[in-house]
Amino acid sequence: MLKGRKILLGVTGGIAAYKAATIIRLLVKEGAEVKVVMTPLAKEFITPLTMATLSKNPVLVDFFDPEDGRWNSHVDLALWSDLYLIAPATANTIGKMAAGIADNLLLTSYLSARCPVFLAPAMDLDMLNHITTRRNIASLKAAGNSIIEPATGELASGLSGKGRMAEPEVIVGEIKAFFSKKKITGLEGRKILINAGPTVEPIDPVRYISNHSSGKMGIAIADAAASMGADVTLVLGPVALKPTHPEVRVINVVTAAEMMEASVKAFGKCDIAILSAAVADFTPEKTAAKKIKRESDEMLLRLKPTVDIAAALGKIKKKHQLLTGFALETDNALENAAGKLKRKNLDLIVLNSLGEKGAGFGYDTNCITLIDKSNNIDKFELKTKGEVAVDILNKIISLIH
8 A cells, every 4th residue: 555655754852763663664564665864862762773774765864964065955855755754753843843943854854845744743741731732733733734643551751641652553554544545445434343441340339350451452453443444433441541543432331231232232333343352251249339348257259140242242243244252262272262253153253362472461462363254264473462453454354355
């Protein structure tokens, strides 16, 4: 989709500059030609040598080469580009862009650019929320620039909130969507239901049953699907993270019963369902209205099974609908996952194994095996969850066609 496209990548001086290396790798993998311009401060976070090696083009930082005086023309860079991506875009650079300041090569290239410009802001949450930053971003939007919304999560300052640069897979997905009138063939206009995260089953007002699911995998799938042009509804359990794509519709739930109700309601209107949530298998028979006091050294907690969402949707699935489930296994993984696929009338199952290092709850990476109803098995190496999301969606696209 990006084959032959000329992308100018501007890198500014923020901790997220290290992610620019992955952006280059993904763009080159898609067939794009990439040139990089960096601010002087960006060199403190990632070396021009790294960027030049990945892009296979010289990296430009200064207006001229101090050794031979050769001029680095910002005009030539701007005219060469089909798209100018600035990632990360710091509060300082955003402010200068909005004010028309041009005191480095990255900014003079921006003012000379005739191509579309995309910015991926990255900064601390208070800087992002400051009235001047909000005003500057609004000004750049009004001038026709595209803003790739920052994500919510842990920040370099140690605080947690909105300000993390969007993941490279999301950024590249936005660029791919821009260059394709139909976005990614196969998902444009498709209605997709995704559920994600844990459920919380209350014992009393202060105690509950839950699990370690962070919701990262399901949120990554939602962001990727929306970037591919799908109409996404995300039924999300209680997690700290949120999707970064602004067009993902989120329905927040807490218990398994609430997730079941929301999933069934959305399923009737969707073409594809991807059930990645870690739903509790059991819930207390009774929830105490007041905190249970410790009256002895033992406590008997009676549980009842929750409704199996995947099985319930499998029973009402129509011919045009495609249903994907997840299986987290510790032993006999392939056999158990294949059994679940058939038993619950799924079209595809995503197998995770807790035995894989770097995969499972809480990690930013995952290692999956895909099994479809024709018993085709595709095993993938350890990847970021953003990349895994794309692998899952590409498999779904192949099954649709």
